[in-house]
Amino acid sequence: MIEVFKTGLSALTISAIGATIASGEPVAVKVFIGTMFEIGDNTGDRAGEFQHWYERYWTEAEPQDVPGAFKPVYCDDAGVCGAVLGMGKVNSSASMQAILLHPDYDFSQAYYVLSGVAGTPPSRGTIGDVVWGTWLVDYDLGHRWAPEEGEPGAPVFMPRSGYESYRLFQLNPELVAWGVALSDDVELRDSDAARQYRQRYPDAAAQAAPGVKTGTHMTGDTFFHGPGLSNEAQYIAELYGADDYMITEMEAAAIALVIDREHGTDRIVSLRGAVNFDQGNPNETTLQHLDPAPGETAGGFAETVENITLVGAPLVDRIIADWEQWKDGPPASVAD
Structure with a gap:
């Protein structure tokens, strides 16, 4: 088992960070963890996407408000920072841009973990899976029409020219390989x-x-359901030359675009846990799946949000523990 290093803040460190910000010296961010929502408080109640990360790194950290961001930023003494960015492409990317451009933070060597829950097609995944994104694809940038207005059985999506540079992002294979290796056991x-x-x-x-x-993580503001739209997501992934569609989510490609314009995408990982299937089972309609009867919802939410942190933290902790080897980029060879 890979040793996991837990970081935290002492009162002295909190004061030091506060003094650093007050003096105009930015915090050198080594890893930034962005989640999309929290259910209630950051600790002590039902956990959403942020709580397990918060309890691991920031229980003693002071929140720092950033104008334009959805929620405050937290940082520990090792350079691990994070925030709840908000749900949806516009909400999350606006928060990320506000934080990236704020003078209190230096992101020049930062790594990014885009973390949250998601759906998965039952042909490829299951409830509780955690999926490292190899490609981020924007589901929405193109033309769509009603199925009855096209050829029977033919796709109802067509890419629109002009979006080529920001509808598709291949994430750094070396960084993904590190994430997979460090979470293997x-x-x-x-x-x-x-x-x-x-x-x-x-x-x-x-x-x-x-x-x-x-x-592939498929990013769309539409919370799509049903085998037809699931097949369309796979069609788009194949159309763009990406890997198989594994995850439907609402933010990653948009956040990646913001980071790309400032720092590139070589230090981004997208980490999603599956809390639902993207379609009903053969005995229910899509509408029944979307609006289930009491007691008919999928279990495993609490376990999945914990799984996400369990899978992602070894990479975060390795980057911090071996910063001299990581500061200029991921080491070329994946080691235990």
Whole structure:
């Protein structure tokens, strides 16, 4: 098992960070963790996307408000910073830009972990999976029409020229390989409710225990559901030459675009945990899947948000522990 280093802030460190900001010297950010929402408080209640990260790195950190950002930024003494950025492409990317441009922070050598929950197609994933993104694809940049207005059975999406430089991002394969290797032996959480829910789907992938995987993260403000739109997402991934569509989410490609314009994308990882399938099982309609009866929802949310941090933290901690080897980019060879 890879040793995981837990970082924290002493009162003296908090004062030091406050003094640094007050003196005009920016905080040197080594890793920035961006999540999209939190359910309630940052600790002590039901966990959303931010809570497990917060409890690992920032329980003693002072929140720093940034004009234009959705929520405050937290930093520890090792240079691990993070914030809740907000849900959706516009919300999250606006927050990221505000934080990137704020003079209190130096992002010139920073790595980024874009972290959150998501959906997955039952043919490739299951509840509780954590997926390292290899490609980020924008689901929305193109033309769409109603199926009855096109050729029967033909795709109803066509790319629009002019979006080529920001509808598709390949994430750094070396950095992804590090993330996968460092999380290879992480024991993922699961629940009886999730195990029972998976059995409603005939797919082997859907019925499997959760694991760590890789693939394309499809970013769209539309919370799409159903086999038709799932197939369309796979079609778009293939059309753009990306890997198989594994995750549907609402923010990563937009945040990556903001980071790319300032610092490039070589230090970005997108890490998503699957809390739902992107379509109903064969015995329910898409609408029934979207609006389930009481007691019919998928289990495993609490376990999945914990899994995301369990999978992502070893990479964060390795970057910090071996900063001299990482500050100029990921080491070329993946080591245990």
